[in-house]
Amino acid sequence: MTKTNTHKKQTIFDYLAARFSLKQFIFWIVLIFFLVTILFPFYWMVSSSFKTYAEIGGRAPVYVPSKLRLDAYSELFDPSNPSYQNFGRNIRNSLLVSVPTALIAVILSTLGAYAIARFHFKGKNALLNSVLLIYLFPGVLLIIPLFAMLSHFATLFGFEVQDNLVVLVITYLSQTLPVALYMLTNYFRTIPDEIEQAALIDGCSHMRVITKITIPLSVPALVSVFIYTFMIAWNEFLYAFIFLNSRSLFTMPIQINTIFNDPSPRPHVVMAASTIMTLPIIILFLSLEKFLEKGLVSGGVKG
């Protein structure tokens, strides 16, 4: 600033030039470009969900809905609407699949990760390597043998493969457990084991050590693993698409796909349903960003 002050006249351009170098200017332009490209689709999703059918089907796109209209949401939730979708049922199905998946994954992987992080045992490396295989195998490869295998056992033991949320939870566990195990093992290795050793010497059993010491020390990691696995199950498309046939059992992604492919296109309804599905994920993510990012960087996610 001292340099520009020595000039006799200072135009606005001189001021700007002194304030913002070319480098900074480019920096902000690029940053804004990134932000617009990232956020516009999200704006478009939420704003379209508040449009009317007329606004959606007009000759030109409506950039800002005239009013926050709930037409689309009423089609999803209001039983008196002529094309009522009963979306509440789909939210319930998604929760019925995601919550047990996340809960079971956290419990089982806590035990497994403790064993891997604290004990030496034969076959540990072989086991860890086979866990990592899930990263290599395409979901579409595994679904063929899984489907065939489960159908075989279904006829054998008399249960349904399709339209069975329990089967879906089990297949989701195969996708999420390796991730959870990997993340928690890494975390447990960072907890110094002196306290655990002391408790063991005092005569605590390993199970007691896990519940009284390891778990309380790992609450943030456990929460983020829960949310991670929850998100994987909540977002999952392919397995649900193949294993669910009946509309009453559709999870949200499958129902949204069905509404999208309806012969009479109603994008505002699709956008409303997408908004409902996306919002909890974004909120969960933002509230736990720090923990979740660590998991992302450590390669915990396959996506």
Add this chain to the structure above:
Amino acid sequence: MKNSGRLGKGITLRQREERLAWRLIAPTAIIVLGLVLFPAIFNVWISFHKVNLGALRDVFGAPFNGLANYKNVINDFSFKFENFQNMGVVVTSIIYSLASTILTVLLGLGAALLLNRPFKGRGVTRALFLFPYVAPIVSVAFVWRWILDPRQSGVMNDILTRMGVIDMPQAYLSTRGLALLLVIIFEAWRYFPFAMLMILARLQAIEDALYEAAEVDGANNWQKFQHITIPELRYVLGATFLLRLLWTFNKFDDIFLLTGGGFGTKVLPILTYEFSFKTFNFGKGAAAAMLQLVLVLAFMLVYLKFVMKEED
């Protein structure tokens, strides 16, 4: 615990611990072995047998089929390279995954460099940058389809018409070539945050002393980037590239939801899906999946041997 008490005298502490370890990991191991490892091996078996919908009642009794499934896949009209209009799934898959991975890593590098500078609101910006990656695929795929709507009222058509880029509304996702390009751009849009996070974590670990020393030697920014940043990032760039390529190559949802695999965007996972769950020829589907796996493994071996080795 009762077990070890009864045997108490005979076994060592180490054996007892080993037993406990196995008990703790057993549920996870059973699920992973039963639902990942076994199916993976079983898939090889299926690919050599005639397995259709009728065979599902007794899969293990399906008749042996030799290489017929593999021959059927390779001779399938959508598999082979015909010409550049009709590239076939293998070539499409390779172009699609290579191009979108390169673009993803480049965008991720750019975003990481942006966010590595301190500025007001960096924390918020960083969180916003991750949105495309955390949002459910179904939502973002359908928003993009709605943005790229072929009618005049589609946003992309409207914006490009106003800017004078196009005269006629375009059917973006149902035009050969353009559809593939857009799917590639979509992948980069969705997955660059992953690359960004990996690169950013590494960037922040580079010691300032290196840059300070370069400054003393009179290096400019470009020289610093070229001689410090890039060498320090080489490993993470290589690893991110490999991971993303692997996952993109195996990805089903994105293309299925965007184009359904039509208009020159059919990739191997879509073909595998169509064989097994549209025509219910599971043997053929399994064979297609095996070919996909072989391609991935071959690429990984070459990559790890030649590209990543050099960097050690």
